[in-house]
Amino acid sequence: MPEEVLFSSEQQYSREEIATYLHDVADKLAAGEAITLSSGSESTTMDPPARPTFEVKAEREGPAGNMTELSVEFELEWDEADSGSESSDSELRIE
Template structure:
């Protein structure tokens, strides 16, 4: 079962998206909790030192034009620190 704690979907320019990603990256690097907010919704999460980092590029096809996406996801078991390392990842 999945419980959505926070969701926001907004069309932004690339520079604004980069600012949001940079803010999350700064929190991750410093070990501070990551707080997300939009309107009256908000959530703060303490990301462990070694969460699982999932990156996915997708093409969705259906009735309209194909939709492309890049998804970045951090996963960890609630209350658990650490995680297994599984190969080297890079962005070029």
């Protein structure tokens, strides 16, 4: 199935500003509340289930031998009809 982008925003922020956004998302998740993303006239609200899949990925991108960009990606995934009851054998640690 092709991917449909429901919301997209990309710009540079300070580490402190990024931390504030991540704290806001964490607070919504901890409270079991929906997350609304908005920028200008664009907006979408998503309500993750109790146990979505959490993917963390660190990448190096660029031409072979000349690495140009590093990234850390945090992603929540779930099927629209998913109850989120699946679990994993290993525990993620972020230090």
